[in-house]
Amino acid sequence: MPQEPTDEELLAAYQQGDPGAFETLLRRHRAPLFTFLVRMLGDRTKAEDLAQETFLRIVKGAQAWERRARFQTWLFTIARNLCVDQSRRDRFRRAESLDAQGPEGDPPMAESVPGREIDPGRGAESARLRPLLQKALLELPAEQREVFVLREQAGVPFREIAELTGVNENTVKSRMRYALLGLRKALAAAGISEELAADEPETDARLGRA
Amino acid sequence: MTHAESQDLLVDLAYGELDARRAAEVEEHLSGCAECRAEKAALEEARRLSAPLRELEEPPAGFDERILQAARAEAHHQHDGNVGQVIEVTGNVRPLGLEAARIDAHGPVKARASERKRPRWMVRAALGGSVAAAAALALVVSTTLDARRPAQTQVRNEDYRIRVKPAAPEAVDSALRDAEARREVDGAGAKEQPAAVPPPAVPAPVAQKKKLELLPQRTTAEKLPAKGERERADKNDGALDAVAGEAPAPSAAPRSNVVAVGKGLSGGMAAASGKERTAPAQAQEEQAVAARQSAAAPAAQALSAPAAAPPAALAESREMKAAAATPPKAAGIEASAQQARHAANYVLAASLYRSAAGARQEEGDAAAAAWNLAHAVECLAAAGRFDEARQVREELTRLHPSETTAIAAARRAMREVEPPDPAPADKQK
Numbered sequence: 001m002p003q004e005p006t007d008e009e010l011l012a013a014y015q016q017g018d019p020g021a022f023e024t025l026l027r028r029h030r031a032p033l034f035t036f037l038v039r040m041l042g043d044r045t046k047a048e049d050l051a052q053e054t055f056l057r058i059v060k061g062a063q064a065w066e067r068r069a070r071f072q073t074w075l076f077t078i079a080r081n082l083c084v085d086q087s088r089r090d091r092f093r094r095a096e097s098l099d100a101q102g103p104e105g106d107p108p109m110a111e112s113v114p115g116r117e118i119d120p121g122r123g124a125e126s127a128r129l130r131p132l133l134q135k136a137l138l139e140l141p142a143e144q145r146e147v148f149v150l151r152e153q154a155g156v157p158f159r160e161i162a163e164l165t166g167v168n169e170n171t172v173k174s175r176m177r178y179a180l181l182g183l184r185k186a187l188a189a190a191g192i193s194e195e196l197a198a199d200e201p202e203t204d205a206r207l208g209r210a
Numbered sequence: 211m212t213h214a215e216s217q218d219l220l221v222d223l224a225y226g227e228l229d230a231r232r233a234a235e236v237e238e239h240l241s242g243c244a245e246c247r248a249e250k251a252a253l254e255e256a257r258r259l260s261a262p263l264r265e266l267e268e269p270p271a272g273f274d275e276r277i278l279q280a281a282r283a284e285a286h287h288q289h290d291g292n293v294g295q296v297i298e299v300t301g302n303v304r305p306l307g308l309e310a311a312r313i314d315a316h317g318p319v320k321a322r323a324s325e326r327k328r329p330r331w332m333v334r335a336a337l338g339g340s341v342a343a344a345a346a347l348a349l350v351v352s353t354t355l356d357a358r359r360p361a362q363t364q365v366r367n368e369d370y371r372i373r374v375k376p377a378a379p380e381a382v383d384s385a386l387r388d389a390e391a392r393r394e395v396d397g398a399g400a401k402e403q404p405a406a407v408p409p410p411a412v413p414a415p416v417a418q419k420k421k422l423e424l425l426p427q428r429t430t431a432e433k434l435p436a437k438g439e440r441e442r443a444d445k446n447d448g449a450l451d452a453v454a455g456e457a458p459a460p461s462a463a464p465r466s467n468v469v470a471v472g473k474g475l476s477g478g479m480a481a482a483s484g485k486e487r488t489a490p491a492q493a494q495e496e497q498a499v500a501a502r503q504s505a506a507a508p509a510a511q512a513l514s515a516p517a518a519a520p521p522a523a524l525a526e527s528r529e530m531k532a533a534a535a536t537p538p539k540a541a542g543i544e545a546s547a548q549q550a551r552h553a554a555n556y557v558l559a560a561s562l563y564r565s566a567a568g569a570r571q572e573e574g575d576a577a578a579a580a581w582n583l584a585h586a587v588e589c590l591a592a593a594g595r596f597d598e599a600r601q602v603r604e605e606l607t608r609l610h611p612s613e614t615t616a617i618a619a620a621r622r623a624m625r626e627v628e629p630p631d632p633a634p635a636d637k638q639k
Binding site (some may be wrong): 014017018019022023026027032034035036038039044047049051052053055056057059060062063066119123126127129130133137148149151152153157158171173176177180181183184187192193209 | 218220221222224225227252253255256257259260261262263264265266267268270273274276277278280281282284285286382383385386389390392575597600601
């Protein structure tokens with residue numbers, strides 16, 4: 001079986017004028033990127049907008065891209081910066097508006113929960129837990145949240161998260177640790193602990209990536 | 211392993227980022243340290259509990275569409291849309307009273323109403339490095355005319371034929387602008403509105419001024435032309451419209467940017483624009499046209515060839531006669547390039563340097579070719595054409611990887627504008 005081209009090879013092919021290569025890249029990364037943004041923002045509409053913008057920026061920057069870094073790092077750097085922008089803007093608006101939510105206000109959870117029809121065949125327990133988890137995740141400080149999502153969901157190694165967020169690797173790991181412990185605490189406060197989730201059959205099967 | 215070391219590595223361990231040796235060391239410490247064991251268990255429990263978050267969410271249907279559209283447009287633009295290579299023009303737009311001042315096939319169209327009696331426009335168009343100038347101008351005019359649909363008054367038998375490649379970055383840029391705008395709107399709390407309505411790929415017809423800016427297609431990301439030039443372009447807009455109102459409309463001029471073929475644009479408009487051609491001037495023009503046509507022919511054939519140098523013969527009208535007969539030697543082009551550069555005519559200089567690079571390459575002088583490319587990068591950077599500068603620099607790096615000094619010079623020229631935004635991982639090693 002021929003080996004799949006790497007992201008970097010695909011981008012190079014796109015630079016040479018092959019739009020099909022870009023399509024492959026897009027198909028490969030759209031869901032992980034979108035998921036990253038949904039987790040970060042807790043809002044599917046915003047996540048979709050930022051994901052589109054991220055890919056458009058990739059299109060635009062593709063010619064100038066030099067083969068020094070992983071494509072994925074570039075992709076998530078853009079997305080992450082757009083997130084930072086977005087939250088800055090939101091914070092500003094909240095400060096402007098008296099009847100807005102508090103500084104760490106709950107984003108509308110309904111939007112972060114995928115409809116059943118999008119999510120067939122997944123464990124009911126998992127579907128039940130996800131909104132709670134998402135809520136707990138959104139309560140984490142943004143810098144912990146991004147490390148958590150990048151590592152857990154996007155599978156970006158700590159070293160690359162450090163490059164991507166511009167802090168050193170030890171800081172990244174320390175944020176990761178706080179994120180995990182913070183989540184666990186929040187979940188325990190919501191009555192969710194290992195015993196309750198234990199009968200969730202898929203949990204360990206999905207750890208494969210780590 | 212100390213307790214502190216172990217604590218530091220527990221996260222790595224949980225994510226499998228330790229090599230076997232380190233992992234074994236941590237495990238060994240764990241067997242004797244209840245605190246670390248508890249911490250490890252807590253981390254792992256958190257991971258298991260949060261597993262549902264790892265499930266991928268699919269973006270809604272239609273998500274790809276606009277991105278792919280932009281990607282295709284950009285690829286097409288980058289690889290077929292080398293404007294400077296694609297243009298063929300015969301005839302002229304002189305009678306519109308427009309001066310194709312400092313127009314370059316690779317850059318934004320800047321034109322202004324001619325103030326001189328002498329038909330300098332021809333010289334300038336030639337100076338612009340290619341006939342794209344005249345082409346682009348005529349195109350603008352034709353679209354303007356098309357929009358106006360004035361009564362046809364008089365048609366002369368001068369033809370013009372123009373080909374300009376489609377405007378790719380328009381698609382990307384408009385999509386991006388749109389995305390940004392939507393983000394603004396979303397942020398403002400209007401997120402109930404449908405988010406993913408794909409906008410038209412090409413913005414609805416905009417003011418002709420917009421067309422002037424967008425036509426050359428290559429310039430989008432970039433710093434726009436210097437302020438003075440833009441103002442001139444704006445003024446020119448008025449001039450265009452004014453003239454267009456009285457001019458005959460080429461009936462077949464399409465409104466797209468792709469191909470405009472028209473007939474008899476120039477006739478009555480000379481009168482309409484109130485400019486008169488003196489006999490010597492006309493002779494000069496005709497000469498220039500002849501020279502230009504012969505020089506432009508090969509370029510026109512290479513419709514989708516990668517960017518080679520624009521026809522150097524277009525450099526200066528007084529060189530044209532010679533140029534049409536025998537292609538100028540590399541040294542001659544270099545001299546012209548230098549001259550243009552000293553006159554701060556950077557765009558022209560860049561295009562000449564690129565020609566010279568091609569000529570040097572043919573002569574087998576790779577080092578000189580590389581330096582010419584480096585100079586082209588410098589000139590493009592000086593003109594604010596950073597996208598093109600980058601492209602030429604890539605060309606330089608690709609063709610002459612061993613010419614490190616020239617490459618370094620090109621890199622230096624770009625220092626101020628790099629890393630580009632968004633920085634494609636410029637922080638990376």
